[in-house]
Amino acid sequence: MTFITNKMTKSLAITAVAVGFLFIAGCAANKSTKTAAATSKPAVWPLTLKDPATTESGAQIWAENCMRCHELRSPSQYTPAQWGIIVQYMRLKAGLTGTQAKKVLAFLQSASAH
Amino acid sequence: MTHRRGVLTSIAAALTIIPMAAASAAPAAGGADYTKLEQKYQLLEKQMAGMAKQMSAMQKQQAALKATQAKTGATKTKAIDREVKRLYRRVVKASQKISELEPGNIQVLIAGDVNFQFQNIQGSHSTFYADSSPMIQVRIDKNIFINTAFDFYTQAGVAGGSAADIGAANINYELNNYMTLGGGLVTSPIGGIVGVYNPAPWNRWLVDGSVEDALLPGNELGVWTRGGLPAPARMGYLTYFLFVSNGPALARTTDQNGATYNNLQFGNWDPAAQNGKTIGGRFSYIPIPNIEIGYSFEWARPSADGAITTTNSLINAVDLNSYYVNKKIDGLFRFRGGWTWDQVGQGIDSTGTFSLGGMSNGGQLEVAYQPSLCGIKYLDRVMAAIRYDRIDGPVSSNFSNGASHEQRYSIGLDYWLHSNAVLKVEYEFDNLSNNMHGNNAMFLQFAVGI
Numbered sequence: 001m002t003f004i005t006n007k008m009t010k011s012l013a014i015t016a017v018a019v020g021f022l023f024i025a026g027c028a029a030n031k032s033t034k035t036a037a038a039t040s041k042p043a044v045w046p047l048t049l050k051d052p053a054t055t056e057s058g059a060q061i062w063a064e065n066c067m068r069c070h071e072l073r074s075p076s077q078y079t080p081a082q083w084g085i086i087v088q089y090m091r092l093k094a095g096l097t098g099t100q101a102k103k104v105l106a107f108l109q110s111a112s113a114h
Numbered sequence: 115m116t117h118r119r120g121v122l123t124s125i126a127a128a129l130t131i132i133p134m135a136a137a138s139a140a141p142a143a144g145g146a147d148y149t150k151l152e153q154k155y156q157l158l159e160k161q162m163a164g165m166a167k168q169m170s171a172m173q174k175q176q177a178a179l180k181a182t183q184a185k186t187g188a189t190k191t192k193a194i195d196r197e198v199k200r201l202y203r204r205v206v207k208a209s210q211k212i213s214e215l216e217p218g219n220i221q222v223l224i225a226g227d228v229n230f231q232f233q234n235i236q237g238s239h240s241t242f243y244a245d246s247s248p249m250i251q252v253r254i255d256k257n258i259f260i261n262t263a264f265d266f267y268t269q270a271g272v273a274g275g276s277a278a279d280i281g282a283a284n285i286n287y288e289l290n291n292y293m294t295l296g297g298g299l300v301t302s303p304i305g306g307i308v309g310v311y312n313p314a315p316w317n318r319w320l321v322d323g324s325v326e327d328a329l330l331p332g333n334e335l336g337v338w339t340r341g342g343l344p345a346p347a348r349m350g351y352l353t354y355f356l357f358v359s360n361g362p363a364l365a366r367t368t369d370q371n372g373a374t375y376n377n378l379q380f381g382n383w384d385p386a387a388q389n390g391k392t393i394g395g396r397f398s399y400i401p402i403p404n405i406e407i408g409y410s411f412e413w414a415r416p417s418a419d420g421a422i423t424t425t426n427s428l429i430n431a432v433d434l435n436s437y438y439v440n441k442k443i444d445g446l447f448r449f450r451g452g453w454t455w456d457q458v459g460q461g462i463d464s465t466g467t468f469s470l471g472g473m474s475n476g477g478q479l480e481v482a483y484q485p486s487l488c489g490i491k492y493l494d495r496v497m498a499a500i501r502y503d504r505i506d507g508p509v510s511s512n513f514s515n516g517a518s519h520e521q522r523y524s525i526g527l528d529y530w531l532h533s534n535a536v537l538k539v540e541y542e543f544d545n546l547s548n549n550m551h552g553n554n555a556m557f558l559q560f561a562v563g564i
Binding site: 072085 | 221222223225251252253256259261286288290291292294296309310311317340341342343344351353354355398400403404406435436437439530533534
């Protein structure tokens with residue numbers, strides 16, 4: 001079982017580095033979004049991750065991603081405020097990025113309000 | 115600058131709306147309290163207006179400086195940039211403070227699911243069964259989210275004929291675009307089946323699962339980090355869920371031939387029963403939204419059992435989840451599959467190291483088709499589903515008769531009343547190794563997601 005321990009130690013080290021990277025990259029990406037106009041330099045991976053969600057619509061992300069795990073729930077089933085809670089939960093469940101979650105929420109709230 | 119302008123516009127709108135809301139709430143609030151609140155709003159409003167003015171002036175100055183950058187020099191431009199960023203951060207913080215003062219900013223939702231079923235399993239009396247699993251979800255603010263889930267169900271052999279479990283009790287903090295931190299009790303992501311894409315009865319195509327009950331942990335009690343991020347070169351997404359939690363206990367069983375098997379017992383969080391911690395997680399790749407491929411692992415030092423002082427266990431699992439919807443096939447085709455292999459390794463006792471020989475495998479393949487685009491009333495709501503599942507190893511009570519594996523074929527029809535309400539009928543053929551018959555079963559279920 002020593003081999004498992006050694007393998008696991010290596011895996012843990014790699015995992016720790018990966019998590020650290022995500023933390024830094026996430027913060028960098030947040031900052032780059034906020035100051036996008038001020039920093040005219042193009043985003044270069046891995047320092048700042050380019051999120052495809054920036055070019056996708058909320059309706060598209062909702063239709064394509066939610067369908068993977070369950071039947072689509074109609075926007076009218078919940079109020080805009082309730083969608084706020086549900087999308088926060090589903091971001092966790094589905095591993096959505098913050099950008100994706102924001103876009104889906106904007107779509108659902110807008111569709112729900114109408 | 116467009117983004118900043120947008121923020122400033124939002125703040126201005128918020129400043130207009132909030133005092134109106136506060137004013138409408140004035141009669142309900144105490145006089146002194148309301149005056150204080152109003153003063154706070156006015157003060158914030160003044161501060162915000164000042165900062166917005168200052169920022170606007172700085173932005174103008176910045177634009178002018180950039181235009182004549184060659185003459186003024188880069189150092190001065192950088193200083194202005196820094197000042198604008200500093201002001202921007204102050205404006206964002208102030209707007210957050212204002213939103214926290216807005217009435218009703220903590221939101222609560224009751225969700226969950228309810229189901230009842232009739233089951234007829236060979237070797238047992240037929241019975242009705244009911245289960246209600248409410249979830250209380252609380253959004254403290256845009257970053258903090260709380261989830262609590264319960265499970266109430268009928269169960270033979272317990273006082274009152276029913277039992278209750280806690281399914282989730284966790285607090286999550288969204289750290290940034292790609293990462294959320296959390297702690298508490300959470301659905302385990304291992305294997306993907308339960309924690310990712312098959313969470314509740316209303317969302318299962320077939321009623322009776324096996325692998326998730328026998329081989330995979332249902333919950334994790336610990337701390338975690340999870341999230342999603344874009345894959346390099348815009349080739350889809352990656353997700354991750356890493357945790358440290360209370361580990362499983364080592365369960366030893368002896369069959370009728372006297373052979374001792376070792377497998378893992380999950381969900382026993384009594385410190386007296388286990389003291390090992392687990393490290394685990396799941397990674398998945400979503401090349402296109404229709405497909406998710408996952409790998410998960412969980413390593414632990416299960417608690418000591420009798421004379422055994424140390425042992426290791428390792429669970430590995432792979433899973434695939436996909437769908438295809440197209441008019442050419444008149445609807446929706448779904449496919450889910452997974453394979454898990456658990457290993458309980460060597461034990462150490464006073465006599466030295468020895469092999470525990472505990473190895474369990476299992477997996478399932480599920481296929482479903484719904485002619486949702488056929489245009490025929492009622493038929494477009496019917497889903498046909500087939501599943502094959504198999505478990506090898508000492509993990510089921512059926513194995514007490516010496517069988518080394520169990521495999522089941524299940525067929526079912528679902529009728530979707532709504533996207534969250536489904537009627538199901540299922541028949542399950544159960545086979546054990548050595549050509550022994552297991553317990554075939556029939557299920558009828560009505561499940562609703564709230």
